[in-house]
Amino acid sequence: MRTELNVLIKKQAADKIRKGFPLIEQTALVRALPKVDEGAILHLFDESERYLGKGYYGKQNKGIGWVLTKDQHMKLETTFFNSHLKKAIEHRSEFLTSEHTTAFRLFNGEGDGIGGLTIDCYEDYYVFTWYSEGIYSFRDDIYEAFQQIINFKGIYEKKRFAKAGQYVEDDDFVQGERGEFPLLVKENDVKFAVYLNDGPMTGVFLDQKDVRKRIKEHYSKGKSVLNTFSYTGAFSVAAALGGARKTTSVDLAKRSLPKTIEQFSINGVDYEAQDIVVMDVFQYFKFAKKKGKRFDLVILDPPSFARSKKHTFSAAKDYTGLLEEAIAITEKEGVIVASTNCSTFSMSKFHMFIKEACKRQGKQYEIVEQYSLPKDFKTTQSFGPGDYLKVVFIKLKK
Known part of the structure; x- marks a missing residue:
């Protein structure tokens, strides 16, 4: 069961959030948070206790979490992530059907509505990069949503939430079939050899x-x-x-x-x-x-x-x-x-x-x-x- 907290946000920061600013900054809080696990749900209110939005607690170099929705009753579960992934896929439809470019970004964090997560496509393999333990705590729901809407050969992941945002050494393979590396991908008909299982970077x-x-x-x-x-x-x-x-x-x-x-x-x-x-x-x-x-x-x-x-x-x-x-x-x-x-x-x-x-x-x-x-x-x-x-x-x- 996730912890849920009500959090008061200072006026200037509240105005930014109303205009769509997605990052929850430490300096925006009226009072410091109590000790809480990463992935806790944060309900954000301005100093007049008007609702601003809902997000999650997850420390990374940019802040302490991200706003995900302005809907107070929206559940941050598989259906929520499914909706955002579908919109992201629609935005990249030309890449998904291209014969000339087979390596691209499918999901770009806050640009696609979920700060702290990126997904890159390499042929039919996908690399999920998690930038905080907070977003990583939603891993099961996000992977379930992903499986519902896209076919893939295999999934790899990179965890970038160690101290100072460093890479967490681990087996990067998640599910599907393991790739044979180097995997050859195309970018505007130029070939690149990539390695999805060899540290934080893939080669391009x-x-x-x-x-x-x-x-x-x-x-x-x-x-x-x-x-x-x-x-x-x-x-x-x-x-x-x-x-x-x-x-x-x-x-x-x-x-x-x-x-x-x-x-x-x-x-x-x-x-x-x-x-x-x-x-x-x-x-x-x-x-x-x-x-x-x-x-x-x-x-x-x-x-x-x-x-x-x-x-x-x-x-x-x-x-x-x-x-x-x-x-x-x-x-x-x-x-x-x-x-x-x-x-x-x-x-x-x-x-x-x-x-x-x-x-x-x-x-x-x-x-x-x-x-x-x-x-x-x-x-x-x-x-x-x-x-x-x-x-x-x-x-x-x-």
């Missing part, structure tokens, strides 16, 4: 599908391409298939070498004709400048926060400096694809980083296009941080 970040397509179709032909923080080389593969003269992939992780070779190979690209470098990106910038290397297209897609032996990188503090390093090795009239998944600053703030970096380097520039999350990563206007992805194509002028 699905939120960059539109950007990779654009790079492949419009920015790669005949160009020298540098892909920094390259992970498994997905941007490099897209560029190579788009006719790049040569790609250089740089990542500090040793696994990036065999993983990038694999991605090139399954797409019929000669990986020996490409450069795959295992090195700290900032050390590579120094190396490239020393050797006089310059690139027509430079891709910057760093993590929001990263630490190596010699560098600590925070996107909010250090992106301007990263851009300066990139500008220094970009050809005249070259293009820098600047990307960040950091949700703590806005696109306008990101533009300020770009302006400052170009000013320091004495470069004139033009922003030729920009991207946020693709259609399958559904967001809600009432929750800005949910639309976290910011990608800007910067063309340098002579």
